[in-house]
Amino acid sequence: MxxxxxxxxxxxxxxxxxxxxxxxxxxxxxxxxxxxxxxxxxxGSAGFTLPPLPYAYNALEPFIxxxxxxxxxxxxxxxxxxxxxxxxxxxxxxxxxxxxxxxxxxxxxxxxxxxxxxxxxxxxxxxxxxxxTMGPGGGGQPNGALAQAIGSTFGSFDAFKQQLTDLSLRIFGSGWGWLALDRSGKLQLISRPNQDAPVMDGFNVIVGIDMWEHAHYLKYQHRRADYVAAWFNVINWESVGKRFDAANQAL
Ligand SMILES: [Fe+2]
Structure with a gap:
């Protein structure tokens, strides 16, 4: 092949x-x-490789x-x-x-x-x-088709943000909170334990937050809500919007 x-x-x-x-x-x-x-x-013959970040390690300061x-x-x-x-x-x-x-x-x-x-x-x-789906100068809100879909699905961006925050904070132990497109093209908020990838269940994830302790503990310790709030300030909505468009085209 x-x-x-x-x-x-x-x-x-x-x-x-x-x-x-x-x-x-x-x-x-x-x-x-x-x-x-x-x-x-x-x-390559060595198999999978760790791709470099598309921005500097300090690019998400002070949030991450x-x-x-x-x-x-x-x-x-x-x-x-x-x-x-x-x-x-x-x-x-x-x-x-x-x-x-x-x-x-x-x-x-x-x-x-x-x-x-x-x-x-x-x-x-x-x-x-x-x-x-993160980057410097991030935050704010999506626009275009993703903004419309979030509005029609969750009522408003603020309602979506609150629901994703709540879902992520309810994760017991390690896991991820996701905004994902299901097979019918409907946006859903889902969480998964450990490193279970939603693609195993047919979901096409649009954006998500790492709720493992290693993602936040150095700066936020037990204050997971502060980490989730900070993450919203570094979301690259342009990138996320492209993922949404690609996911829709793949349906
Ligand atoms: Fe992680």
Whole structure:
């Protein structure tokens, strides 16, 4: 299967195209939602790699601190990439596939690798989306089709913000809070424990917040509500809006 090599373009340009879905269809597998592949990348012989952030580690100050960003990206996300490659060390053909493709079709993978793909692979995908949907100069509100959809689904942006905040703060232990598009094209707020990626259930996530302690503990300690409030100030709504458009086109 020929794969397209995509050079480093930064996260914002890597919002997924139809390529992953087309490849999955060609292989007779479930199509991968386009927006679930935020940074479609060709995996070299070494397998998956940790993409660089599209902004400096200090770019999200004062909302997300530099030390947290460095540790989070280099150590936590980096470890997930290493663990994913280790989990697939005996399956070089799987290391060449998109992570969103593997997760969307996890039930068809060899049983020996499912745990690694679910946990490390889920972490890899979730973090790529997290980095790609934040940025300096963020915050505010979306516009365009996403703004209309949020308004019609939740009543207002403020109501959406409150509901996503509440849902994220209700997560017990580690997990993620997401705004996602379901298979029928309806926006939903969902949470998932650990690193479970919603693409495993057919959801195409639009934007989400990492509620693991490593995402906030250095700066906010137990004050999770302060972290969630800060995160809204660094959301890159332009990037999120593109993900929403791509997800709709993939329906
Ligand atoms: Fe994380």
């Amino acid at each position: 020929k794969r397209t090599t995509i050079s480093r373009r930064g996260f914002l340009g890597m919002l997924g195209s139809g390529s992953a879905a087309a490849l999955a269809l060609g292989a007779g597998l479930r199509p991968t939602p386009a927006a679930a592949a935020p940074m479609a990348q060709a995996n 601190d530099t030390a947290t960003m460095e540790l989070h990206h280099q150590r936590h996300h980096g470890a997930a990439v290493n663990n994913l490659n280790n989990a697939l060390k005996d399956y070089p053909e799987l290391r060449q596939r998109e992570i969103s493709d593997l997760l969307a079709n996890i039930s068809q993978l060899p049983e020996a690798v499912r745990g690694g793909v679910r946990n490390a692979g889920g972490s890899h995908l979730n973090h790529m989306i997290y980095w790609a």
